[in-house]
Amino acid sequence: MTIGPIDHVAVVVRSIEESLPRYAELFGLRPGRIYELPAQRSRVCFLPTGPDPAARLELVQPIDGESGVARFLSVRGEGLHHVCLRSTDLPADLAALAARDVELIDTAPRPGAEGQVAFVHPRSLNGVLWELLTPPQT
Amino acid sequence: MTIGPIDHVAVVVRSIEESLPRYAELFGLRPGRIYELPAQRSRVCFLPTGPDPAARLELVQPIDGESGVARFLSVRGEGLHHVCLRSTDLPADLAALAARDVELIDTAPRPGAEGQVAFVHPRSLNGVLWELLTPPQT
DSSP: OOEEEEEEEEEEOSOHHHHHHHHHHHHOOOOOOEEEEGGGTEEEEEEEOSSSSSSEEEEEEESSSSSHHHHHHHHHOSEEEEEEEEESOHHHHHHHHHHTTOOBSOSSOEEOSSSEEEEEOGGGTTTOOEEEEEOOOO | OOEEEEEEEEEEOSOHHHHHHHHHHHHOOOOOOEEEEGGGTEEEEEEEOSSSSSSEEEEEEESSSSSHHHHHHHHHOSEEEEEEEEESSHHHHHHHHHHTTOOBSOSSOEEOSSSEEEEEOGGGTTTOOEEEEEOOOO
16 A cells, blocks of 8 residues: 555635635745646645645635536535545555445546546545545656 | 644544544555543544654544534534644744634634644635644653
8 A cells, every 4th residue: 555645635715816825924835836727627726834745735726617626616615625645556556445445536547737646536435535646757 | 934734634534443444444544542532522533644743634533412523523424624734833823813813713722632722713714624733842
């Protein structure tokens, strides 16, 4: 098993640009790059929270009403959306999860804002939407 | 400003004991100590997710129907509850937040399962219940 540590915790927001100044003002957190993800009908921004390159916050903003993130925002409002754990071997970890009857949203790795990602359905473990991420090769 | 990194992400669960085997089976995560917190009418268990002592998951289980965590479980079911960021000077950080019109649930540090903690109301920033934690002196 190659899962962990926490890479990021994602928060759905109405507007990244309107939210970022408050993270700086309240917590002293500075944003990284903003990624435009038209295929996911969203845009995201990572905020490092310390010297470790993992342990980031991710702000996720829907760009229209057509995504799961947009539905989340419409139904529940802004708030915690998912937790991302790192995987050093995502295909093997997904196969191991599938063999344990875990409900995978993505049965194969797909490109994320950074690296390769796959999501696990909240029904699988404690109502949490889990993301697994293999960071890009550096 | 002395806030960050992420110390833990908390998940409300019906039963810590029934949840823990699944974290081991699916993610290879082993639990730390279980804390009984009668004053908070809950019990919690931390699961390290990597070599960094921060970046943990926290499972939170209400022990009766009388807490905010119990109400969360009753209304929303199991799921993500709060994000905890470390603070090296909690009284100063709380004063700075109050000066910026942040709605504090705890206006002064109080004992948590570990160290001193204070919670910030979700209305203050993107619908997220934020916890600030100064770890115990080691």
